[in-house]
Amino acid sequence: MKVEQDYIRDIAEMRSLMERSSKFLSLSGLAGIMAGVYALAGAYIAYRFFNFNPDKIVYSIVKPESLYADLFKVVLLAIIILILAIGTAIFLSFKKAHKRGEKLWNPTARRLLIHMAIPLIAGGLLILILTSKGLIGLIAPFTLLFYGLALYNAGKFTYEEVKSLGLIEIGLGLISSYFVEYGLLFWTVGFGVVHIIYGIYMHYRYER
Template sequence: MNQKHQEDLAHIRSMMERSSRFISLSGLSGVFAGLSALLGGLYVYQLFKANGMDYLNDEHRLYSISLVSELFWTAIIILICAFAFGAFFTIRKSRKYNLPIWTSVTKKMLFNLAVPLTTGGIFCLALIYHGYFGLVAPCTLIFYGLAVINAEKYTFSDIKYLGFCELILGCISIFYIGYGLIFWIIGFGILHILYGLIMFKKYK
């Protein structure tokens, strides 16, 4: 009898989890988003070299309008790839386990994610407009970390650890202006891959 009650309680908890949290998020989304960021970061490093800039040794860097434009569009492409992989693996997981995707919880999660991201995006555009290029990478890490922490209550609670790591990394990188690309590769590339692998193993 007690075993039946325990099974019933487990079933109830599972149903409550499904109704209150977005659990279709796949760890593979994080892995492939991280790989996109890693490849994008390496491309940017090569781009600096092609423009005669030794990123790790040059203290004073001159960013031409064409270089800033190429960096901007590279960031947009990386963002699109990350979202595309996220959508693909989320839909695949939802179909595999017969989970709903577009629910009120999904909308709440996306809203809580979008507010800090949109604010951060506008802030970074303002930094670019005023020529504060060295602050862009740290700010993307900080606002992304805040967005992930803000959305945690509507998905797996483990995601908050990724958010705090991104936030801490961004705060550290503020004190090392000029090395933002290194921190950016670590935050959006390596951390995402590690987080994705852990999540995939834990929730597969």
């Protein structure tokens, strides 16, 4: 009986080592929660102080010089939120990796970053093109769509739940592409509410 138990334990340890070598498991659920909080705060600021009303976002072509004056402020706000979210994710993931006795930057992390970067860069360039053409209504849906594609790609190298999160973001992006007048609302749900729910789930499943 003892030999059998040792054999099962050895198999479990080997499986754990193989998983650690092929999966990036230092993602923090708290980082997802904080990213959601940042997104909710940003959406509130954009709506309340920059007059970025989702009911006014329509699918129409306008000349670049006639874009809303507050659009630049909203873009700047989005960049700040992105920097905060990424910075928080790196910090909390570093702490988690250190606690597990692992390195944050390793071959698996590089592969994950590359597979996320391709759709994110492509989406970012497309959004710049849309902005230059005045297609403001498609900005929010496309950020959700390409972010979801990036997460789905990342799911190959980390927790399987990341794939599910990516599919949800893709779905919200597609729906938002149809209901473009509610673009900011869908963006708030995708980057805010969904992130918080995902972060809470990941924290309680893997970090407690």
